[in-house]
Amino acid sequence: MTGPTATTLLVASRNAKKLTELRRLVVSEGIEDVTVIGLDEVPAFPETPETGATFEDNALVKAVDGCAATGFACLADDSGLEVDALRGMPGVLSARWSGRHGDDEANLRLLLGQMSDVPEERRGAAFVSACALVTPSGGQHVVRGEWRGRIVREPLGHNGFGYDPIFVPSDDAMSGGSVAGRTAAQLAPAEKDAISHRSRALEQLLPVLRDLGAGA
Template identity: 45%
Template sequence: MKYVMATHNPNKLLELQRILEPLHIEVTTADLQEVEETGTTFAENAYLKAKAACEQTGLPAVADDSGLVVDALNGAPGVYSARYAGPDATDAQRMDKLLHELDGVPAEQRTARFVSAICVVYPDGERMDVEGVCEGSVAFAPRGHDGFGYDPIFLVGEKTYAELTPAEKDAVSHRGKALRELAARLEERHGN
């Protein structure tokens, strides 16, 4: 079975392919039109992207919307995680903005979670939704060299996502949890 992933982020595609590989499900990308993320939740934005990708390609489409929710910032950056420091900001600029806003906030008040909502939309209109959450906190400075986005400042235990190997990250991450749930649901659907 072939699915298209609604993303321009090669890192998200690699995570999805790693976890779905045992199911022999082919996941590809396509030259898709950008979808405006007008939803107020991660799940709404994932659905908007999956629906548009399915309509554009005629294939079952998978989309993820995820972000960092920081308690001391009343849930920010939340659904605006990718656009937090402006639409063309780099990962480093987004992290700098977040760390600046948390300046003076002690470690015990830097609790946060990464949330990943994944939606699959099929050409017949059927829809499947899963969500994964990883609790952690925000570090005082970036650490590690792997990962992307906010990975260098998101702590799970003593390590940031960026200090974990891909396998370690997949085992604990919000997206890893959501993708394992998705894999189980797809396995039921396809009888693999």
């Protein structure tokens, strides 16, 4: 339950792993008096299909819908993998690349098959996250974070979700340390949170999130 002095922030997601990651990031940044909930914790409402041409389009639509339906400030993330050798695909189609939404294993295997003949020097990629925050007062904020790396040939690691097991971040991505050639799925949650595309996007929204807490 939301406390009497807490501001509720709705995260427009039913992905338990993504929601956990977003909650960790809010807590790690010391944002006080904000209670984070997901879509499964509010009454169902009509949701606009994610048919936007960009991550930003999809994130904003989700945030607008969530705020309008519940009256809560709503944070929405639309994210995916852009592979250089595939001309930026799967991009906004990342979650349904294999034709079935949310089938991480099938998506991953299809992408690896498409990359099977791509040499090491052309296996660059980036995770992209667009985060939109819409407030009941009418405020709209949309930001973008990117995390560069490369695609390996076999899945490694059991943390994270989606394409994490085949994505190795660039060694210079972590300030003051090194990811040492590990995939995103081999990183500890705190390591991933420090350098991920989602954390880079959310960092840009911290002033607005802190203002939400301060206004509780």
